[in-house]
Amino acid sequence: MTRTAAAVLKPVSHDERPDIGLDDAYLATMSEKLSEILAATYRLTVKSHIYHWNVVGPLFKPLHELTEEHYNALFAATDVIAERIRALGHLAPATLADAKNFAPRGGDVSELNASDMVADLIHDHSEAVKTMRAAATIAGDAGDVVTEDMLTAHLTFHEKALWMLRAIAAT
Numbered sequence: 001m002t003r004t005a006a007a008v009l010k011p012v013s014h015d016e017r018p019d020i021g022l023d024d025a026y027l028a029t030m031s032e033k034l035s036e037i038l039a040a041t042y043r044l045t046v047k048s049h050i051y052h053w054n055v056v057g058p059l060f061k062p063l064h065e066l067t068e069e070h071y072n073a074l075f076a077a078t079d080v081i082a083e084r085i086r087a088l089g090h091l092a093p094a095t096l097a098d099a100k101n102f103a104p105r106g107g108d109v110s111e112l113n114a115s116d117m118v119a120d121l122i123h124d125h126s127e128a129v130k131t132m133r134a135a136a137t138i139a140g141d142a143g144d145v146v147t148e149d150m151l152t153a154h155l156t157f158h159e160k161a162l163w164m165l166r167a168i169a170a171t
């Protein structure tokens with residue numbers, strides 16, 4: 001049978017469950033957790049970029065350069081996390097409403113000095129670490145070593161970022 005254009009363009013299911021030895025309930029739960037981690041990673045990407053542009057004062061150069069390293073690494077991480085959600089058989093964030101969660105929260109950056117920015121980044125990286133560690137533990141307990149491994153890699157990045165931010169802020 002010839003496929004018509006309408007048939008080719010007809011939306012197809014994007015949520016078929018993979019047969020990879022992980023049960024449906026786990027796949028749904030972990031996909032939800034990874035969606036939250038993805039959104040938090042995006043928020044930190046955007047925030048790091050905004051601080052990269054607007055930092056002033058004696059910490060300008062180290063913070064300007066460190067935030068550039070961070071937003072590049074964080075942006076790369078968003079793609080890895082989203083593609084893991086797809087590999088688990090669920091949709092990555094797919095609506096504009098979902099994308100609203102990618103916007104960082106907070107006030108006017110003009111009210112922040114460099115130390116405020118560092119403290120805020122330390123807060124967000126610390127929250128990311130706690131959320132990712134909890135999710136990695138759940139993944140490990142379920143035998144989902146790929147997700148556990150991915151989250152471990154991201155934890156390594158965030159914990160190193162925290163060390164560097166703490167070192168910049170040290171007096």
Ligand SMILES: [Fe+2]
Pocket residue numbers: 052068
């Ligand atoms: Fe730049």
